[in-house]
Amino acid sequence: MITVIRIGHRPFRDKRITTHVALVSRAFGADRILVDEKDETLESTVNRVTENFGGNFSIKTGINWKKEFKDFNGVKVNLSMYGINVDDRIGAIRESVKGKDVIILVGAEKVPIDAYNIADYNIAIANQPHSEVSALAIFLDRFYEGKELEKKYEGKMNVIPMDNGKMVKFIPDEQQCMKLLYGEKADERIIEHVTTVYKLAMAIGKYAGANMELIRAGALLHDIGRTKTNGIGHAVAGADILREKNIDEAIVRIVEKHTGAGILPDEAKKLGLPDRNYIQETLEEKIVAQADNLVSGKKIVTLSDTVNSYHLKGLDEPAERIKKLHMELSSICGKDLDIIGKEVIMEMN
Numbered sequence: 001m002i003t004v005i006r007i008g009h010r011p012f013r014d015k016r017i018t019t020h021v022a023l024v025s026r027a028f029g030a031d032r033i034l035v036d037e038k039d040e041t042l043e044s045t046v047n048r049v050t051e052n053f054g055g056n057f058s059i060k061t062g063i064n065w066k067k068e069f070k071d072f073n074g075v076k077v078n079l080s081m082y083g084i085n086v087d088d089r090i091g092a093i094r095e096s097v098k099g100k101d102v103i104i105l106v107g108a109e110k111v112p113i114d115a116y117n118i119a120d121y122n123i124a125i126a127n128q129p130h131s132e133v134s135a136l137a138i139f140l141d142r143f144y145e146g147k148e149l150e151k152k153y154e155g156k157m158n159v160i161p162m163d164n165g166k167m168v169k170f171i172p173d174e175q176q177c178m179k180l181l182y183g184e185k186a187d188e189r190i191i192e193h194v195t196t197v198y199k200l201a202m203a204i205g206k207y208a209g210a211n212m213e214l215i216r217a218g219a220l221l222h223d224i225g226r227t228k229t230n231g232i233g234h235a236v237a238g239a240d241i242l243r244e245k246n247i248d249e250a251i252v253r254i255v256e257k258h259t260g261a262g263i264l265p266d267e268a269k270k271l272g273l274p275d276r277n278y279i280q281e282t283l284e285e286k287i288v289a290q291a292d293n294l295v296s297g298k299k300i301v302t303l304s305d306t307v308n309s310y311h312l313k314g315l316d317e318p319a320e321r322i323k324k325l326h327m328e329l330s331s332i333c334g335k336d337l338d339i340i341g342k343e344v345i346m347e348m349n
């Protein structure tokens with residue numbers, strides 16, 4: 001675990017630069033930042049970035065820096081223009097870390113001599129005055145040997161690298177989902193249906209320990225394509241609408257694959273669907289599809305109701321797959337989905 005400790009922060013003067021120290025810490029692989037002065041605005045700015053862009057980075061302000069630095073159980077580094085050049089010490093630092101935690105101190109104004117005395121390493125990024133932001137970025141980059149740039153974050157907002165322009169894919173919250181549905185002119189029938197699927201999927205998702213943000217958006221948006229067609233192609237139509245609107249691909253795929261318990265490649269071909277994957281793979285894809293299988297109109301039904309209606313249409317094999325999916329999810333939840341359905345009906349009444 002890597003902690004950055006920022007001392008000498010003056011909430012009015014250093015607001016922007018301390019925010020940058022925190023953002024560099026997060027983006028370049030540190031796990032948390034401690035800031036000496038209490039600053040709630042700084043905390044909420046940094047927490048908002050983490051909430052939107054992902055990861056487990058944390059911030060605490062209003063700490064006693066000397067105590068935190070002195071009592072830290074691990075390797076202590078002070079970044080200072082007066083220290084030893086990073087390239088002459090980084091090997092020794094890595095050697096002494098070996099599984100231990102690290103704390104890296106950066107200042108704002110003049111750094112008290114105590115920091116130099118407490119540190120195990122006083123490290124310079126060139127013996128010239130510059131900035132805590134650049135010093136920290138270069139130190140972390142040297143420490144991780146560039147690997148920190150490969151770290152993947154799963155946030156509500158995910159940047160898609162582009163040669164030109166900007167693209168950010170996002171996971172819409174409940175309000176944004178409703179806005180998307182109404183924006184596509186979804187009628188009351190669609191809204192009532194997706195609302196019931198959403199309630200059931202959320203209940204199943206909780207038992208299954210699924211990603212609830214994906215379940216929420218996937219369930220609310222699964223039938224957005226019905227604003228274009230009510231045929232078998234509505235899932236594809238929905239996925240296309242959402243891709244166009246830069247919705248996170250994990251949600252687009254929930255929508256694209258929500259038909260029955262999946263459509264096999266040769267079935268999809270016969271149905272005239274584009275050559276894509278319609279087999280649910282992730283837990284969230286499976287939950288939204290099965291919640292939809294267990295909702296007829298705005299009513300929650302049982303597995304046997306659904307299976308019987310598939311048999312009546314001559315869809316025997318898809319009916320078997322729905323049964324299998326039901327068993328799989330019931331076992332993950334530790335409870336039969338029909339019972340979860342009954343619980344949701346009770347809550348709705």
Ligand SMILES: C[S@@+](CC[C@H](N)C(=O)[O-])C[C@H]1O[C@@H](n2cnc3c(N)ncnc32)[C@H](O)[C@@H]1O
Pocket residue numbers: 078079080081082105106107108109110111123124125126127128129130131132133135
């Ligand atoms: C504006 S400087 C303060 C410099 C001040 N003269 C001092 O007492 O160190 C703020 C912080 O930037 C970092 N810093 C600036 N230049 C650096 C360098 N060449 N190498 C390492 N860190 C540096 C240090 O962490 C320093 O505490």
